[in-house]
Amino acid sequence: MLKEKMPQxxxxxxxxxxxxxxxxxxxxxASLFLFLLSPLAQAAGLDNDMASPLLTEEPAATxxxxxxxxxxxxxxxxxxxxxxxxxxxxxxxxxxxxxxxxWLKLEKKLxxxxxxxxxxxxxxxxxxSDGNTRSSMREMYIETRQGDFDFRIGRQIIAWGRTDRLNxxxxxxxRDARLMAADIDEDRFGSLAAKASWNLTANDSLTLVLLPExxxxxxxxxxxxxxxxxxxQWAIKYDQSGKAIDWxxxxxxxxxxxxxxxxxxxxxxxxxxxxxxxxxTTVGSNRFAMESAYTQTQDMNGTDENIKNPFLYTVFxxxxxxxxxxxxxxxxxxxxxxxxxxxxxxxxxxxxxxSSQLDRNQDGISIRIAKKWMNETLETELAGSTLLERNGxxxxxxxxxxxxxxxxxLAGYEYYEGNSxxxxxxxxxxxxxxxxxxxxx
Numbered sequence: 001m002l003k004e005k006m007p008q009x010x011x012x013x014x015x016x017x018x019x020x021x022x023x024x025x026x027x028x029x030a031s032l033f034l035f036l037l038s039p040l041a042q043a044a045g046l047d048n049d050m051a052s053p054l055l056t057e058e059p060a061a062t063x064x065x066x067x068x069x070x071x072x073x074x075x076x077x078x079x080x081x082x083x084x085x086x087x088x089x090x091x092x093x094x095x096x097x098x099x100x101x102x103w104l105k106l107e108k109k110l111x112x113x114x115x116x117x118x119x120x121x122x123x124x125x126x127x128x129s130d131g132n133t134r135s136s137m138r139e140m141y142i143e144t145r146q147g148d149f150d151f152r153i154g155r156q157i158i159a160w161g162r163t164d165r166l167n168x169x170x171x172x173x174x175r176d177a178r179l180m181a182a183d184i185d186e187d188r189f190g191s192l193a194a195k196a197s198w199n200l201t202a203n204d205s206l207t208l209v210l211l212p213e214x215x216x217x218x219x220x221x222x223x224x225x226x227x228x229x230x231x232x233q234w235a236i237k238y239d240q241s242g243k244a245i246d247w248x249x250x251x252x253x254x255x256x257x258x259x260x261x262x263x264x265x266x267x268x269x270x271x272x273x274x275x276x277x278x279x280x281t282t283v284g285s286n287r288f289a290m291e292s293a294y295t296q297t298q299d300m301n302g303t304d305e306n307i308k309n310p311f312l313y314t315v316f317x318x319x320x321x322x323x324x325x326x327x328x329x330x331x332x333x334x335x336x337x338x339x340x341x342x343x344x345x346x347x348x349x350x351x352x353x354x355s356s357q358l359d360r361n362q363d364g365i366s367i368r369i370a371k372k373w374m375n376e377t378l379e380t381e382l383a384g385s386t387l388l389e390r391n392g393x394x395x396x397x398x399x400x401x402x403x404x405x406x407x408x409x410l411a412g413y414e415y416y417e418g419n420s421x422x423x424x425x426x427x428x429x430x431x432x433x434x435x436x437x438x439x440x441x
Contacts, residue, residue: 068441075108075116083410083436088125088132089178090220091429098127099180099436115143125180136176139190150197155190158209160237160250161291162278164329165383166366168293168313169250169276172209172235174257177219182398182410182436191215203242209235216269217257225267228255247279256297261351262306270298270307287319302339305348308355310338317366325372335362353423363388377402392418392425408438 085097101123122135141154161167175187192213211233233254252274259267276293292314299307317331340360352358366385379400386393398412418424
């Protein structure tokens, strides 16, 4: 009853004429208040006769939010969010960060067969006066189908790979590691691209991607980044899906979205060529997947310690369905560096840490266990990874509770530990406990 009335109450809580951030904050404060009030009212035994007019239950036909219904007809959805983070993701000593953000998505199919899609967010990542404000258009593109061909043009996220979260072939669009987002993959953002897919059969397709714009991975750093100006990048992929064995082969020719640290303290991006493949199949309650990519760099002979050597990155994983809404994934990964040499300078060693090339072979294990409870309204997850040659690991427990169709609660902890010569050790300043409340409209 309270939850059915919540959208009207939330709108009433937002002061007219206030700016966006304070409106969002007020809205979420009201949402949290009602969230806490609801079980108290139920425990007190309030019924329709005893409740105030605001809480009086109306017939189902009149409880539909007309604004939400209109937005749905227009193809508009999104969420307001507020949360608390014990630390930000800027490798500093700032603690106790309050956040507020608005996410908007447009997904509409026009009568002429053209589809429109856009997704953006605006966020205040620290509600204090000197906090961080950011906004981004993650994707904005149009798409259509003509016979056996699918076309898409605009800013888009193109994610390749069949293994779980560790994807050697995922080289086309970047991530923003600074974004305080509770969901995996929300840190992705798109690049301007034209994509054409030829559906050869119901299961086979050939995809060509042209990328006239270069976008790099983003993370906080004291080093200056040099972005390439020539952006003639392209990729091609043959994919088979929907049969007993799914597989693909791919090729990418463009700039590396991960940077190299130069001897002069600059982040630079060099051109690479990536030959990739993936394969997956399901046998009983198990899903087996493997993904591998060989990357040619501009230092094929390994003579420049500030440019990545050519390398082979491979991931093999097994996912098991235990039943009762419980699943687990274990993966092993290996990075083999060709023409390996030990870096001599300090910047060379730091470059190798960031590039996972400090050793000839870097081996590791990743795990993820997930279970859903209470009619799938509560989901718990534990994910982590560790290196075998060096002391370094990460852990990420996470809980999600769907309070209603409009309210979701999330909480988790990101923990990194390792020696100073591992990337996990470098990320220790980003250890953080987070909690987030989302209202979907």
